[in-house]
Amino acid sequence: MSASLQNRLVVAISSRALFDFEEENTVFDRDNDAAYRALQHQRLEVPASPGVAFSLVRKLLAFNTPEQARVEVVLLSRNDPVSGLRVFRSCQAHGLPSIQRGVFTQGREPFGYLRPLGAHLFLSANEADVRQALHLGYPAARVLTESAQAGNAHPQEVRIAFDGDAVLFSDEAERVFQAQGLDAFQRHESDKAAQPLPQGPFKPLLVALHRLQQASGSSGMRIRTALVTARSAPAHERAIRTLMDWNIAVDEAMFLGGLPKGEFLREFEPDFFFDDQTGHVTSAARHVPAGHVSSGIANAPLAG
Known part of the structure; x- marks a missing residue:
């Protein structure tokens, strides 16, 4: 039987929404995508710090139990596959091993993949991608990467x-x-x-x-x-x-x-x-x- 995401809450999220890649993004904006990829490759073994939406994702995934998976978080990013490797390793380092699916488009618009995912939410730092997702009928928001981090007073x-x-x-x-x-x-x-x-x-x-x-x-x-x-x-x-x-x-x-x-x-x-x-x-x-x-x-x- 093929895998299915039916009956799950599906969150599609970009790398910058989940992790703090602002320093790397500055290199991308200042130099070029090649410099960005080189820096990500250089830092492959260095877990990225949690980003703005990290707390939301971690808590939603806590609804999953060994008996029942109720939430699916999928990485959906303009990053290249090498940078995607660092994102997956950062997930493992921060205790999010259940994030196992990802689509990395190396600069191409990623929002078209929301349909086959059946996404209930798309979080991205890219304004254009968010607008397109909303136009297609998907709940989507541009994450303000400068936002304060969530508190930890309500872990449950x-x-x-x-x-x-x-x-x-x-x-x-x-x-x-x-x-x-x-x-x-x-x-x-x-x-x-x-x-x-x-x-x-x-x-x-x-x-x-x-x-x-x-x-x-x-x-x-x-x-x-x-x-x-x-x-x-x-x-x-x-x-x-x-x-x-x-x-x-x-x-x-x-x-x-x-x-x-x-x-x-x-x-x-x-x-x-x-x-x-x-x-x-x-x-x-x-x-x-x-x-x-x-x-x-x-x-x-x-x-x-």
Whole structure:
């Protein structure tokens, strides 16, 4: 029987999202790909340090038991195969031997492989690859490699925080806000409070996490989620009702009315936070691992 990733949560991740390759990347940007490959070959026996998404990956993999594999993490990278060898060795050195699959494209766009993987999440430091993945319908975020590392206060919990509009939900309401202002946005959302919002790009990931939580069994791990949004009352109601309509509950909800999200996220201590607004992501990255979801009207190309 051939191998299959069905019934698993599949995370595709680039080398720079999982490990700290910023020094090597500087060589790539300053010199060329040949110099980069030479440096990676030179450091083949030197494990890379954990990167921004390392904690998220390590904890998700802890849902796997000898009896049941529930999570699959696949390396999906523009790196060359030699650099990929160092990545695999770094996985072994840091206690992630279950990462056994990888695709290394040596500069070619890798996002096309998300389809055969059936990926529920794609994390990369490459903005263009993330945009293409989102365009194809896959939850994807550009990892801010300068983000703070996740804390270690909750070893048995995978903590993930999501923005609402243009992330879990569509950007329908955000478009009203951008075009007509806050008062029109509040009226729009109050009038439509009982009408669920259309889904955003990260709803499939939230569904997959919900399914993983229900099937967690004897792993000893659990998932804790938070909705962290600039909405405030009365616009909060539509967001909550939408989650109720999806039959998915989040553990915490923060309706901040435009307050900076960073310090609230520092208290929640997520292993990762997803937001479509660059300002919110930058604020968050000073405190927690963060990724930019380049979707919705806030990320639309400017008219030329």
